[in-house]
Amino acid sequence: MGVSGSGKSTVGLLLSRRLTTPFLEADDVHPAANRAKMAAGHPLDDEDRRPWLLSVAAWIRAATDAGQGGVVACSALKHAYRDLFREAGAGTWFLYLALDRASAGRRVAGRAGHFMPGRLVDSQYAALEPLRPDEPGLTVDAAADPRTIVDRAVHAVRELR
Secondary structure: OOOOOOOHHHHHHHHHHHHOOOEEEHHHHOOHHHHHHHHOOOOOOHHHHHHHHHHHHHHHHHHHHOOOOOEEEOOOOOHHHHHHHHHHOOOOOEEEEEOOHHHHHHHHHOOOOOOOOHHHHHHHHHHOOOOOOOOOEEEEEOOOOHHHHHHHHHHHHHHHO
């Protein structure tokens, strides 16, 4: 979880490979209307996000029911969104990729072909509710090397078992 540009897709894919578990890029299940709204420079609100969040929660539920688990790269900016995901799958755990605004802005500006324009980064920080102490997960510095982040996450996940 984290704001745009924090490395969710990169770290998520590496983590899923390391854990040999399925991977979902949550951006891939955004409704077309959401993608169009963001591409036009308008931030999503909770009503816009609801169908998307329900799709991600359904994926989590299916992966949990199948006993295979999985890794999801998703902003999951608010506590309520993460609560929905935890309700969908027992044992849901979050890796929060914390990144400062300036770095996120540079990363997003440097991406080609993504529907999320850099001018929406501030709206993500406005919505961001970092992990609370009662939420299962780990906060890491997203400026670190992705492989180092994955090593830390794997170690933390294995400690849970």
